[in-house]
Amino acid sequence: MAVDPNSRLPNEDPKIEGVQASYSVGSYVTANCTSSPSYPPARMDWFINGVKAQQWFLDYYYSDKPISDLNLESRTIGLKFQADSSHFHQNEGYLSLVCLATVADLTRTSENKAYLTRLTKEKFAQQFTNYHGRIKAEFLLLVVLVVVIHL
Known part of the structure; x- marks a missing residue:
């Protein structure tokens, strides 16, 4: 894929917010992931335990104005789903949430782990x-x- 000469790649990994340290089965997992500014804006994705999140788990938030005169934009993607026992790895009892922000050929990632409440x-x-x-x-x-x- 050819990179647009006007591209400005994100200089930081995306930031995940809102993830609790632990969840019980039946509770709602909610989180937001925000990319650092780029041009064009990053394509955002969530993965739950290595599997791309279902579309209905996602909310997309778009800014209507660029961050600077370079037309850099930040993107935020929300995630919300009800935790069930299948979301927690059997042996270690944790849930892996990974956020990807992709611009051109560059993908930056962040990961958070949440544990099953005993x-x-x-x-x-x-x-x-x-x-x-x-x-x-x-x-x-x-x-x-x-x-x-x-x-």
Whole structure:
């Protein structure tokens, strides 16, 4: 591929923001990745554990004005998906998120790893208590509705 003589390649790797240190199964993973300024603007991609992210996991954010008189532009791509057990590598319990920013023949990358939250006895007890309390509240609401309907 011929490089446009007016091209200005990004001088830094893309910046990933918003990734937490750990996630539990069922929680939402959200992150943004921003390229450093370039011309033309970088093509942005996310990979989850080495597999290109599904299109519906992505949000594209475009700037409507160049950063400088050189027409340099930065691009941001958002990622959002619900974590399930298949997203965490079996042996090590982590999720790999890689962002690529490509301009011409140059690809710059950044990677973040997030780990699977382990369910401790205390967290399990708290979740069970919350679940049990919700059942009590739903049952009480049902009883009230039945009484009101029969009046």
